Each structure stands twice: as structure tokens, then as C-alpha cells.
Amino acid sequence: MNVSEIIGHFGKLTGIDPSSYRIEFARKKFGEDSTGSVRFFVGQVEDLIAVPDNSINHSYFCSSFHWVDDKKTALNEIYRVR
Numbered sequence: 001m002n003v004s005e006i007i008g009h010f011g012k013l014t015g016i017d018p019s020s021y022r023i024e025f026a027r028k029k030f031g032e033d034s035t036g037s038v039r040f041f042v043g044q045v046e047d048l049i050a051v052p053d054n055s056i057n058h059s060y061f062c063s064s065f066h067w068v069d070d071k072k073t074a075l076n077e078i079y080r081v082r
Contacts, residue, residue: 003030003038014051015040045074048081056081 007013015026023040032038041050045061045068059078068074 004033007037012037013039014056016043016045016048016051018042018044046070046077048077051081053080054082058082 003013013030015023015030017023017026017040020042023042026040030038030040032040043050056078059082065071065074
């Protein structure tokens with residue numbers, strides 16, 4: 001699947017997961033591009049330091065919020081980047 005084609009010329013996708021295995025899987029399955037429009041990071045939702053303020057339009061959790069230890073901090077970080 002070519003994610004760049006789905007998100008379009010001006011779209012961007014940022015994937016974050018605490019598991020380096022899952023990030024590597026996403027990179028292999030979806031790819032990253034040299035423009036930075038598709039990128040994946042190993043990280044925690046409670047600390048999205050790699051994501052600038054107000055740089056995300058939508059966020060999506062896939063069956064994972066119950067695993068987050070500090071839900072309040074996680075939600076504050078999501079709010080910060082949106």
C-alpha cells in the first residue's frame with residue numbers, strides 16, 4: 001500500500017508506537033518518503049517531543065488507549081499537537 005497516494009500531495013502521516021518492532025513493520029508495509037510526508041517514530045503518546053505544536057489535524061488510537069499509563073498527560077500531548 002502506498003500511503004503517499006492515499007494522503008495526497010499535501011497530506012502528512014505520522015505514526016508513533018512504543019514498539020520498535022511495530023514501527024519497523026509499519027515502515028516496511030507503508031514506507032517512508034524523502035519529503036517527510038510519511039514518517040514513523042518510536043515513542044510514547046505521553047511524550048510527543050518529535051511532533052511540533054499544532055502540526056496534526058487528526059489523531060487516532062487503535063485499541064491502545066487502555067495501555068497508556070498517564071492518560072491525562074497523553075491527552076494533553078494530543079491536544080498540544082492538534
